[in-house]
Amino acid sequence: xxxxxxxxxxxxxxxxxxxxxxxxxxxxxxxxxxxxxxxxxxxxxxxxxxxxxxxxxxxxxxxxxxxxxxxxxxxxxxxxxxxxxxxxxxxxxxxxxxxxxxxxxxxxxxxxxxxxxxxxxxxxxxxxxxxxxxxxxxxxxxxxxxxxxxxxxxxxxxxxxxxxxxxxxxxxxxxxxxxxxxxxxxxxxxxxxxxxxxxxxxxxxxxxxxxxxxxxxxxxxxxxxxxxxxxxxxxxxxxxxxxxxxxxxxxxxx
Amino acid sequence: xxxxxxxxxxxxxxxxxxxxxxxxxxxxxxxxxxxxxxxxxxxxxxxxxxxxxxxxxxxxxxxxxxxxxxxxxxxxxxxxxxxxxxxxxxxxxxxxxxxxxxxxxxxxxxxxxxxxxxxxxxxxxxxxxxxxxxxxxxxxxxxxxxxxxxxxxxxxxxxxxxxxxxxxxxxxxxxxxxxxxxxxxxxxxxxxxxxxxxxxxxxxxxxxxxxxxxxxxxxxxxxxxxxxxxxxxxxxxxxxxxxxxxxxxxxxxxxxxxxxxxxxxxxxxxxxxxxxxxxxxxxxx
Numbered sequence: 255x256x257x258x259x260x261x262x263x264x265x266x267x268x269x270x271x272x273x274x275x276x277x278x279x280x281x282x283x284x285x286x287x288x289x290x291x292x293x294x295x296x297x298x299x300x301x302x303x304x305x306x307x308x309x310x311x312x313x314x315x316x317x318x319x320x321x322x323x324x325x326x327x328x329x330x331x332x333x334x335x336x337x338x339x340x341x342x343x344x345x346x347x348x349x350x351x352x353x354x355x356x357x358x359x360x361x362x363x364x365x366x367x368x369x370x371x372x373x374x375x376x377x378x379x380x381x382x383x384x385x386x387x388x389x390x391x392x393x394x395x396x397x398x399x400x401x402x403x404x405x406x407x408x409x410x411x412x413x414x415x416x417x418x419x420x421x422x423x424x425x426x427x428x429x430x431x432x433x434x435x436x437x438x439x440x441x442x443x444x445x446x447x448x449x450x451x452x453x454x455x456x457x458x459x460x461x462x463x464x465x466x467x468x469x470x471x472x473x474x475x476x477x478x479x480x481x482x483x484x485x486x487x488x489x490x491x492x493x494x495x496x497x498x499x500x501x502x503x504x505x506x507x508x
Numbered sequence: 509x510x511x512x513x514x515x516x517x518x519x520x521x522x523x524x525x526x527x528x529x530x531x532x533x534x535x536x537x538x539x540x541x542x543x544x545x546x547x548x549x550x551x552x553x554x555x556x557x558x559x560x561x562x563x564x565x566x567x568x569x570x571x572x573x574x575x576x577x578x579x580x581x582x583x584x585x586x587x588x589x590x591x592x593x594x595x596x597x598x599x600x601x602x603x604x605x606x607x608x609x610x611x612x613x614x615x616x617x618x619x620x621x622x623x624x625x626x627x628x629x630x631x632x633x634x635x636x637x638x639x640x641x642x643x644x645x646x647x648x649x650x651x652x653x654x655x656x657x658x659x660x661x662x663x664x665x666x667x668x669x670x671x672x673x674x675x676x677x678x679x680x681x682x683x684x685x686x687x688x689x690x691x692x693x694x695x696x697x698x699x700x701x702x703x704x705x706x707x708x709x710x711x712x713x714x715x716x717x718x719x720x721x722x723x724x725x726x727x728x729x730x731x732x733x734x735x736x737x738x739x740x741x742x743x744x745x746x747x748x749x750x751x752x753x754x755x756x757x758x759x760x761x762x763x764x765x766x767x768x769x770x771x772x773x774x775x776x777x778x779x780x781x782x783x784x785x786x787x788x789x790x791x792x793x
Contacts, residue, residue, distance in 0.1 A: 366588050373589075407631050415588060422560040422582075448662040451530040453558070 271427050272417050274454035276434040276447060280462035283307075286394045289429050291317045294327065298426075299386035301375040303368075303393045305333030327386060329375040333398075357404055365404065365412035373419050376426065389426035391416055396450075397433040397443060406442040410449050417453065434459070509703045509715040511727055513678050514544045516654070521617075522645050522677030523655045525626070527669070530662060531684040532699035535559075536721035538624060538658045539568055543725040545620050546575055550653075552620045553606050555597070557581040557628035564624070567725060579605060585632075597629065599637045603644070606651055617645070617653040626657040626672065627664065635668060642675050678705045685718065695720050697730050 275285050293300050294317060304312060309332050313319040322328035331354065340358045354371040357363050376389040399409050413430065420426040432447055451457060513524060524541070528534030545552050546568070552575060556564050560582055565571055579602075580595065587594040606619050621644070623629060629638055644652040661669055661681075673679050681702045698720040705713045718730040752759055761769065 364586075366586075369588060410631070411586060415586075418560070418583060422562075445663055448530055448660070452528075452533060452660055 271456055272421055272450075272454045273427065273429040273456045273458070274450045275429065275431040275458050275460065277431065277460045278434040278462070280460055282431055282458075282460040283394060285458060285460065286392060286429070286431055287312065287314065287317065290392060293390045293392075293427070294322050297327070297385075297387050298390045299327060299329075299376060299378065299388075300390045300392060301329045301331070301372055303331045303333065303372070303391070305331075305398045306394055308332060308334060331371065331375075357408075358402065364408045365399070369412055369415045369419075372416055376420060376424065378424065389420055389424050391420045391426070391428045393428075393430045395431035395433065396446065397431075400442050400446065406445045409446055413450065413453075509705065509713065510680065510701050510717050510719060511729060513680070513703060513705065514541050514727060516544070516548070521653055523642050523657070523675060524678045524680070525673060525676040526656070526658045526680045526682070527661045527673070528658065528682045529660070529684070532682045534658050534680075534682050535624070536698070536725070537680070537682070537701070537719075537727075538622065538656065539564075539725045540721050540727050541656045542576070542622060543568055546573060549575055550620050551575055551577070551618050552622060553577045553579065554622040554624065555579045555581055555602060556624050557585060557597070558625050567723060581628075598633065599641050602641060603650075617651055619651045619653060621652050621655045623655065623657040626659040630659075630664060630668065630672075635671070639671070639675060642672070676706075678703065680704075695722075695728055695730075 273289075275282055277283075290300070290302065290312065300322070302312075309319065309330055312330075319328060319330065323330060333355070336353075336355050337358055340353055340355045352367045352370065354368045356367045357365060372391055376391065378386070378389065396409065396413070399412075400406060417428055420428050430450065432450065433443060434447055435443060526534040526537055526541075528537075542552055542554065554564065554576065556578065561578055561580055564578070569576055581597055583589075583595075584593075585595045585597055606621060626638070629641075642655060642657075644650045645655055659669070659672065681704075682699045683702070684699060685697050697718045700716060700718050702716045703714065707713070720728045720730070722728060758765075
C-alpha cells in the first residue's frame with residue numbers, strides 16, 4: 255500500500271487543521287475509522303460525534319473504543335441513542351439540563367447546545383494537558399443534521415464555533431464528513447459543502463468509480479491540500495483498514 | 509488594472525467587491541488590499557468573521573500598527589460563550605465603531621472598511637441592512653472612504669450576488685487558471701481576476717489578469733497570459749475512415765445489374781403477363 259496519503263495525514267499532527275471529507279456515490283466512513291484510529295494512536299484527546307452509527311459499530315479490531323473511553327481519551331456522543339432519549343423522554347427531569355440534541359424537540363433553535371457539549375468535552379484541564387496531545391473533533395456525519403431539518407446557516411454557525419474552539423483556540427484538528435450529491439440540486443447540502451470547502455485546509459473527496467463496482471478497487475480518493483497540491487489515489491477497504499495506491503496500480507492489476 | 513485598484517490610484521473611493529470561488533479563495537487578494545492601505549498609512553477597520561486575528565495578522569502586520577483596527581467577529585459573534593465579550597455586528601454598531609476613528613480636524617473621509625466576509629454578514633443580517641452599509645462611502649457625513657468586501661459566490665442566490673455586484677464601483681471576480689501547454693512560469697499563477705470598474709462618468713472598464721499574491725501580500729501580475737496560452741493541438745485520433753469500405757452488400761449497381769433488376773417482374777405486381785395476382789409463385793405450389 256502507498257504511504258503518501260499517510261504522510262499527508264501525518265501533517266495533521268504538526269498543524270491545526272480543518273479537514274473536510276466529502277463522499278460522493280460511495281461510503282466514505284472508512285476514512286472516519288482511519289482518522290479515529292490515527293488520532294487515538296497519536297494520544298490525542300478525541301471528541302467523536304457519532305450521529306449515524308452505534309458505539310459498537312465503530313469499535314473494530316484496530317480501534318479499542320471502550321478502552322479509550324474508559325481512560326478518558328475518547329468522548330463518544332451516540333447520536334442514535336440520544337435522539338431517542340430526546341424524542342421519548344423517560345422523565346421531565348432531563349429538561350433541566352441543556353441537551354445536545356435539543357433541536358429535535360424545538361426545531362427552530364440553533365446547535366448551541368451541541369457546541370457546548372463539544373466544547374466541554376475538549377476543554378483541557380491541567381490533568382488532561384499533561385496526558386493528551388492536541389484535541390480532535392470528529393463528526394460522522396454533518397449531512398444528517400440537514401436531513402433532520404436543521405437550517406444550513408445553523409449548521410455553519412455550529413461548525414464556525416467548533417473550528418474556533420478546537421482549531422484556533424486549542425490548535426487541535428477537526429475532521430468532518432459530509433455527503434456530496436451535486437447532481438441532486440440540494441441547495442442546503444451544496445451551501446454547507448461549499449462553505450466548508452472554503453474553510454478547510456485539507457480536503458479528501460471520495461468517489462465511487464465511474465465504471466461501477468469493482469472488487470479490488472473500491473473507489474477513488476482525491477486529496478487536496480488546500481489548492482497547493484491535488485493527489486488522486488484509489489483505495490480498497492479491508493477488515494482492518496484501508497490501503498491506498500496510485501490509480502492503475504492496484505495489486506490485482508500489477 | 510487590478511494593481512491600480514489596489515493602490516487606490518484609480519479613484520480610491522467607493523465599494524470594491526472581491527468575488528471568489530471554492531477553487532480560488534480571495535483572502536490573499538483581500539490582504540493585498542489591506543497591506544497596500546497600511547503602507548499608505550490609511551486607517552483600516554477590519555471586521556473579521558471567518559478567521560482568527562492571528563491568521564489575519566499573519567504576514568500582514570505585527571499588530572503594532574495603529575492604522576489597523578481589528579474588530580473580532582470570529583471568536584464569539586453569536587454570544588454563545590459566556591465569559592467572552594459579545595460582538596454586536598448590527599449595522600448601527602459597525603457604524604458607531606467606525607465613527608470612533610473620525611478625523612476630528614479635517615472631517616475628511618479617512619476610513620477604509622474591510623468586511624471579511626460579506627457572505628457571513630449576508631447570512632446573519634437582512635440584505636437591506638447590508639446594502640445600507642455598502643452605501644456608506646456615498647454618504648457625505650460618513651467617515652468611510654472605501655469599502656473592500658470579500659464574497660464567496662457559491663454561497664448565495666445569483667440574485668443576491670447580482671444585487672451586491674450592482675452596488676459596487678469595482679468588482680473583481682476570481683476564476684481558476686485554465687490548463688496551459690507550457691508550464692514555464694517563474695512564479696506559479698494563482699488565479700484569473702476579472703476587474704470591472706464603473707466610473708462616475710458611466711464608462712465601464714474591464715480587464716482580465718492572471719495574478720499571484722506573494723508571501724508579503726504584494727501582487728504579481730503575469731502579463732503574458734494570452735501569449736502563453738497555446739492552442740492545445742488536437743490529437744488526430746479520428747482517422748478518416750471510409751464507411752463504405754468493407755461492406756457485405758453492394759451500395760451501387762453496375763449497368764448489367766441495373767438492367768437485370770429492371771427486367772425482373774415481381775410476382776405480386778400486375779403487368780401484361782400477369783392479369784391477376786400470381787399466388788402460386790408467391791406461396792409456392
